[in-house]
Amino acid sequence: MIREGGTAALSLREATRRAGVTPGAAYRHFRGRDDLLAAASRAIQEQMTARMRTAVPPRPAGEVSVAEDAAARALDRLRGVGLGYIGFARAEPGWFETVFFGAPGVGAETGAGEGAGEERDHEVAPPFLALLAALDECRDTGVLTAERREGAEFVCWSAVHGFAELVIHGPLRDAPAEVVDALSVRVVDDIIAGVR
Amino acid sequence: MIREGGTAALSLREATRRAGVTPGAAYRHFRGRDDLLAAASRAIQEQMTARMRTAVPPRPAGEVSVAEDAAARALDRLRGVGLGYIGFARAEPGWFETVFFGAPGVGAETGAGEGAGEERDHEVAPPFLALLAALDECRDTGVLTAERREGAEFVCWSAVHGFAELVIHGPLRDAPAEVVDALSVRVVDDIIAGVR
DNA sequence: CACACCAAGTAGACGCCGTTCACATCGGCC
DNA sequence: GGCCGATGTGAACGGCGTCTACTTGGTGTG
Structure with missing residues (x-):
C-alpha cells in the first residue's frame, strides 16, 4: 500500500482486510497505525541499504592497493552511496517518502513514553550509516582531512536527500529521465567538491 | 492549524467550525480539502519569501560599487537566501512541511484535469524564484561562470532543502540550536564552494 | 488427563473525517 | 417587483482509527 500511494495510503483497516482479518486484530500486533507505519519504515530501510550496497560495484579482486587507488576507491x-540513495528514491518514491518522514508528526509530542524500558527510535538509520562509513573511508585514505570530515555527513545527506525530494515532489517531478540522471551526478560531484 | 501540527492537522471540518459555519459551506469556496491545502500553501509561500527578503540585509546606501563589491554582495x-530558507523551516516547521510537499500525492494521478482552461499549478514557487535571482546576480557579477550557472539552482536548493528536513524530521531533530546554527552556515558555504 | 491460562481474533460501537445533495435565504440587477 | 446566483444549512453516506467486552483454540502444568 505504501509502495503505490505513499505514507498516506497506508490504512490499518485496509491492511487487515487484505490479511483477511477484522480491524481490531491489528492491535494485537501493533500499538496503532503509527506503530505499523514505523515497522514498515524499518523494513523499507533494510531494502534501501541493500539496494545502495549493490549500486556500488564490489571492490575489484586485484590487491595492488597503492594509496592513490585506495583514495579513488x-x-x-x-559517489555510489549518494547515487544509490537518489536511485532508490526515484525507483520507489512511495517507500522513500515513508522512510525519513513517516514516524513523528511535526509537533514535539513524542516525549513522555509510557514505560521506562521503552527503546527510543533514535538509533541511526542504516542508509545514514552507509554514508558515515564511506566518509570515514575517505578520511582514512586521505581524501578528506580530519577537520573537513567533521560534520560532512550532514552536508552530503542534505544535498542528496534534498535532490531526491526535488525529483519526486518538486519542479523536477516530470523532467525526462536523462536530465535527472545528469543532474544527479552534478549534485553528487558538486557536493563532494564542496565538502573537500 | 497547519502551523501547529503540520499538513496532516488541516481538517476541513475543523476549519469550518472555527469559521462558525457548517462543513458543506467550504465547498462553495474550495473544490475540497486538497484545494484548501493548495490555497494555504500559496499563502505560506508569500510569507516565506517575505521572511527570506528580510533575512538578507538591504544593500548599504553607499554607491561605491566596484565590481569586487558587487560580486561580494x-x-x-x-548566502542570505539559503540561510533564510533554513531559518524559515526552523521557525515554522508546520508551515514549511506544507509548502513544497502539500499538494500532490506520490502517485502521478494529477493528469486529466477537468476543464480545458484549468491553470496548472506548475508555476515556479516564489522562494525558488528568489534563489534564481540570486544565482543570476552571481553570474552577472562574475562570481559564477555562465557554464557553472547552468543547473546550479537545483544543487543549491537540494542542499538547503535537505538540510531543513534533516533538522525538522531527521537526526538533527533535537540538536541544540547553536550546533544547528553552525551546521547551517557550513552547509551553505560548502554548497556554494561546490557550485563555483 | 483435566484445567487454567493466554495469545489471537471477533463483533460492535464511538467519534472524527471528507464529500454530496436537496433545500433555504438573501442581496443585487433587469 | 420578480428573478437569479452566490452562500449557507441539515442530513446523510461511507471510510477511517480506536476502544471494549466477549469468544476461541492451543499449550504447558498440576
Missing part, C-alpha cells in the same frame, strides 16, 4: 564509494 | 545575497 573511497571516492567512488562515496 | 551577490555572494552575500546567495
